Amino acid sequence: MRFLFIALGCVLITGCSRSGxxxxxxxxxxxxxxxxxxxLQFVPQEAGQDATGATDAQGNFAISTNEPRDGVKAGKYxxxxxxxxxxxxxxxxxxxxAMKAAARPQPPPPxxxxxxxxxxxxxxxxxxVPMKEKSVRLELTSN
Structure with a gap:
């Protein structure tokens, strides 16, 4: 019985790291x-849950599904x-x-x-995901 409690305790303690x-x-x-x-939004190409993130001033980001920086499940996004x-x-x-300005239709900024x-x-x-590299470099082009 004691072994069962120890094993259950180990599972509960490490459960977060085994989130997938x-x-x-x-x-x-x-x-x-x-x-x-x-x-940023990671949209799964198979069944799954979207994940999100945001870039900082240097363009760096970390993706979150349930909690900040927790990552995403394996798959294509x-x-x-x-x-x-x-x-x-x-x-x-x-x-x-201010009220008059708010009432006027505003074109979206270019x-x-x-x-x-x-x-x-x-x-x-x-x-x-999982990625071969430690981080991903998303290089976008204007054209």
Whole structure:
């Protein structure tokens, strides 16, 4: 009986490391330059759960499924990358002026980010997990 409790304790303690998830880290570059503050989505090509991440100022990222930086299950994933808006906040002289501006239709700001990377049905980016390398380098091009 004592052995059963010890064995059960070992399973409970090491259970998190046997989650079946593989760490995925890397960098996103557009024409050789880091892509800062972008959202990443790993879309499984078979049954599975999406995983997400975000790039820092240097384009580095770590992917999460359930908890920060826990990784993804083995499989093939399409990678979708969406830049976050960096438009400066507008300042208004009064609340009335702000309300009038909010009521006017605003065209979306022009994006220089290639749209093919922002949709799962168009992205050419594919990552297979577990990876052969320690991290993945996602090199995007403008054209």
């Amino acid at each position: 998830l593989h760490p995925v880290t890397g960098v996103v570059l557009l024409d050789g330059q880091p892509v800062a503050n972008a959202a 399409k990678v979708v990358i969406t830049p976050r808006s960096t438009a400066p906040l507008q300042k208004f002289a009064s609340a009335d002026e 994006s220089t980010f290639p749209q093919k990377y922002t949709r799962p049905d168009q992205t050419p980016l594919l990552v297979e």
